[in-house]
Amino acid sequence: xxxxxxxxxxxxxxxxxxxxxxxxxxxxxxxxxxxxxxxxxxxxxxxxxxxxxxxxxxxxxxxxxxxxxxxxxxxxxxxxxxxxxxxxxxxxxxxxxxxxxxxxxxxxxxxxxxxxxxxxxxxxxxxxxxxxxxxxxxxxxxxxxxxxxxxxxxxxxxxxxxxxxxxxxxxxxxxxxxxxxxxxxxxxxxxxxxxxxxxxxxxxxxxxxxxxxxxxxxxxxxxxxxxxxxxxxxxxxxxxxxxxxxxxxxxxxxxxxxxxxxxxxx
Amino acid sequence: xxxxxxxxxxxxxxxxxxxxxxxxxxxxxxxxxxxxxxxxxxxxxxxxxxxxxxxxxxxxxxxxxxxxxxxxxxxxxxxxxxxxxxxxxxxxxxxxxxxxxxxxxxxxxxxxxxxxxxxxxxxxxxxxxxxxxxxxxxxxxxxxxxxxxxxxxxxxxxxxxxxxxxxxxxxxxxxxxxxxxxxxxxxxxxxxxxxxxxxxxxxxxxxxxxxxxxxxxxxxxxxxxxxxxxxxxxxxxxxxxxxxxxxxxxxxxx
Numbered sequence: 001x002x003x004x005x006x007x008x009x010x011x012x013x014x015x016x017x018x019x020x021x022x023x024x025x026x027x028x029x030x031x032x033x034x035x036x037x038x039x040x041x042x043x044x045x046x047x048x049x050x051x052x053x054x055x056x057x058x059x060x061x062x063x064x065x066x067x068x069x070x071x072x073x074x075x076x077x078x079x080x081x082x083x084x085x086x087x088x089x090x091x092x093x094x095x096x097x098x099x100x101x102x103x104x105x106x107x108x109x110x111x112x113x114x115x116x117x118x119x120x121x122x123x124x125x126x127x128x129x130x131x132x133x134x135x136x137x138x139x140x141x142x143x144x145x146x147x148x149x150x151x152x153x154x155x156x157x158x159x160x161x162x163x164x165x166x167x168x169x170x171x172x173x174x175x176x177x178x179x180x181x182x183x184x185x186x187x188x189x190x191x192x193x194x195x196x197x198x199x200x201x202x203x204x205x206x207x208x209x210x211x212x213x214x215x216x217x218x219x220x221x222x223x224x225x226x227x228x229x230x231x232x233x234x235x236x237x238x239x240x241x242x243x244x245x246x247x248x249x250x251x252x253x254x255x256x257x258x259x260x261x262x263x264x265x266x
Numbered sequence: 267x268x269x270x271x272x273x274x275x276x277x278x279x280x281x282x283x284x285x286x287x288x289x290x291x292x293x294x295x296x297x298x299x300x301x302x303x304x305x306x307x308x309x310x311x312x313x314x315x316x317x318x319x320x321x322x323x324x325x326x327x328x329x330x331x332x333x334x335x336x337x338x339x340x341x342x343x344x345x346x347x348x349x350x351x352x353x354x355x356x357x358x359x360x361x362x363x364x365x366x367x368x369x370x371x372x373x374x375x376x377x378x379x380x381x382x383x384x385x386x387x388x389x390x391x392x393x394x395x396x397x398x399x400x401x402x403x404x405x406x407x408x409x410x411x412x413x414x415x416x417x418x419x420x421x422x423x424x425x426x427x428x429x430x431x432x433x434x435x436x437x438x439x440x441x442x443x444x445x446x447x448x449x450x451x452x453x454x455x456x457x458x459x460x461x462x463x464x465x466x467x468x469x470x471x472x473x474x475x476x477x478x479x480x481x482x483x484x485x486x487x488x489x490x491x492x493x494x495x496x497x498x499x500x501x502x503x504x505x506x507x508x509x510x511x512x513x514x515x516x517x518x519x520x
Contacts, residue, residue, distance in 0.1 A: 143371055143384050143392070146360060150368045153357035160317050162343040162372030162432065217359060263358065265412065 007120050007156070010190050013122075013129035018183035019210045019222035020136045024176030026208075026216050027140075027168045029152035030080070034091030034201040035180050035207050038097035042068040042181025043188040044108050047116040050189065052107075057118040061128065061185035068181020069174050075178075076170040095201050096145040102196040113195040120189040132179060133223060140219040148172055148187055213254060215261025224262055228254075269331070270467045271436050272483035276315060276325030278491075285311050286491040288325070293436070298468040300478040300499075304511055309471040310352055312488070313438050316469075317349050318342050329436070343372045348434035350425045352441045352471070358414025361427035362405065365413050365428050366396040372432035396431060403457065404426045419450050426457065436467040438443070443477045455480060476500075487511065 001009075016037065025032040035241060046064030049055040055063065079090045108114045150158045151168045159165050188194045206229075214225025232250060236243035254262060272292040278285045286308050293299045301309050312444045314320045316327060318339035330345055337345075346371070356365050370392055371379060384392050400406050403425055408416060413424060422442065431435060442458070443451045451474070458481055462468050471480050478485065478499060485502045487495040489511040495502050502508055 023276075095457065138383075139381075141385065142381050143367070144380050146364045146367055146384060147371065147380065149360055149364075150357045153359050154355055156319065157351065157355035157357070158368070159339045160319065160349060161368050162340045162375065163368070212404055265361075 001121075003064060008230065008234050010122050010125050012226060013125045014183050014186050014190065015207075015210065015228045015230055016129045016223055017132045017179055017186065018207050019214070019226040020132055020177070021176045021180030021183060022204075022207045023211045023216065023219075024136070024172045024179065026211055027152065028148050028172035029155075030169060030173060031084070031088040031208075032091045032173065032176065033088050033201055033208070034094040034098075034202045035166035035176070036201065036203040037091075037095040038068040038177040038180035039184035039187070039203070040098055040102055040194075040196050040199040041071055041184070041195045042178075043122075043184030043199075044102055044114065045181070046185035047114055047194060048108055050118040051116060057120045057189045058124060060118070061120070061182060061189060064185030064188075065178045068184070069178030072177025073170065073174040076173045078212040080166065080173060080223075082170050088213075091204075092201055095199075095204055099196055099199055109183040111197070113193060114188075116188045116194065117190050118189055119192055120186065122190075125186050125190050129181065131246040132182070137219050142169075142170075145219070174240045209251075212261060213251065215258075217260065217265045218263050221261050228262075267297065269293070270295040270297070270329070271469065272326075272328040273312070274326040274328065276312075276322045276327065277457065278311060278315060278320060278322045284491055286315070286322070289488070289491065289493055290325075291486045291493060293467055293469055295435075295436045296462075296465050296467055297484065298462050298482045299470070300482035300485045301469060301488065302473070302475070302478065302485055303494075306490075307488040307511075308491040310440055311491075313349055313363065313440055313469075313471065316342075316438060317347065329341055342430050343369075343434070344375050346433070346435035347438070348429040348432045348436070349438035350373070350422075350429050350440055350442060352444070354418070354421045354425050356413040356421055356425060356428070357410065361410055362400065362412060362413050362416070362424055363409040364394050365424060366431045367392055368398060369428045369431035370395065389458065399427050399431055400424075404453075419446055422446065423450075423454070423457075426454075430461065434466060436469065437461065439468065439470045439472075441471055441473065443472055443474045451477060455477070476501075 002245040021036050042064035045067040049063050050057050050060040075094060082090050103111055147163050148168050151163060151165050155165050210225035210229045211222045213228060215221030233243055233247050236246050239246060269292045274290050275288040276286055277288055301312060303309055315322050317346060318337060326333055329345055334342060367384060384390055397409055400409050405427060408420060442454055446454060470482060483501050486493055487502055487508050494507045494511060495505045
């Protein structure tokens with residue numbers, strides 16, 4: 001496999017993990033604009049763990065998941081008290097706070113970026129992506145998958161039907177944050193360099209687009225969305241300067257033809 | 267007869283508007299009670315307080331003798347108190363089968379219950395149970411369809427199957443016969459008779475007095491959040507206060 005192809009596929013794998021991180025809260029009806037904050041937390045905490053503490057990079061990546069999930073769980077309680085556009089604003093603010101904080105921590109390089117020395121190869125990244133896809137797909141074939149859609153459709157009725165609305169929402173938010181952290185950790189150890197400036201709100205919105213484009217109604221939507229967003233620009237490389245124009249037109253066409261996302265339930 | 271569900275001097279106001287005023291009534295285990303009254307009398311509010319959607323300003327709600335006034339909604343259905351909604355509230359993005367499966371969680375709750383597989387389309391206990399319930403209600407052919415797009419009468423029947431999938435001991439039905447044609451209404455009557463015979467306590471809010479008369483043994487009449495009459499259907503029908511609530515007094519007419 002050529003270095004170029006491997007790089008594209010590795011990024012696809014990382015972004016697939018990320019897409020599931022964004023999909024989980026969305027499946028519970030939450031618009032999380034702070035996904036990049038959790039990517040940054042996962043990337044920096046795992047990078048620090050392998051650089052400064054000498055942790056094996058695979059363990060460090062799992063650690064990145066755990067740290068991001070823990071932060072997600074802690075902020076879920078205050079943040080999930082808000083609804084709709086206010087939730088989007090609260091998560092947006094979270095993104096700014098985390099980005100600003102890391103930018104000011106000299107131990108991880110601050111604005112200069114943070115080189116991560118330990119490397120994980122493409123097979124590791126691919127294995128994580130496959131495992132995440134399999135686990136999330138399995139999760140959505142349990143009662144959780146049905147219940148989380150019920151919560152998204154009608155919180156009040158779901159509550160009366162016996163579901164813990166807040167429990168489901170914070171679980172989805174927490175696991176989503178963890179997966180975003182895992183994606184950040186994989187990025188840090190595959191590309192060996194991270195820069196917190198990249199993890200702004202635009203990054204969060206970009207990831208949301210994968211999921212919205214692929215479709216939020218089924219567990220396969222994010223996979224397709226990530227594939228479209230990562231592979232289409234590469235396939236259009238032949239048309240050089242026009243490729244992003246063509247890509248944007250394709251995205252608009254898909255969205256007007258399939259406003260619910262490419263993959264819908266029925 | 268053992269008391270199953272009880273309201274004790276329950277009051278609720280929204281701002282200056284008193285919706286329920288020291289309302290008390292009780293339902294015996296296995297009884298079939300109708301809650302009637304003109305529009306705005308507070309009937310649906312009673313259901314919303316019983317299921318924990320609203321917390322009352324004063325008074326108590328008891329289920330099998332236990333005070334559940336402050337208990338969250340989700341724990342009430344787990345204790346056997348299920349309901350249907352006046353404006354049907356099926357989950358539009360779930361299939362009919364999945365809507366029924368949502369309610370099964372009420373009798374097997376907890377994280378382990380939540381993580382039980384419902385199959386990758388394969389045969390599965392939960393799926394099979396929900397399908398059997400739908401088929402018994404003659405709704406098997408809708409199982410795979412999304413609930414959102416189905417006709418009103420069908421959605422109403424699905425909502426009843428869903429409420430029963432929670433295996434309730436007390437079932438609250440908010441205008442179950444509203445909008446149904448005579449054949450559908452008759453089918454609903456048969457279905458509820460069977461439910462009642464299985465020992466489930468029924469509390470029914472309904473305007474169709476013919477339907478109430480056939481199904482229920484006792485009636486509580488509300489007007490402006492107060493109980494104005496209680497008793498057998500025939501007795502209540504002749505009560506002058508009830509006639510006045512529904513038809514207005516002669517003084518009003520003059």
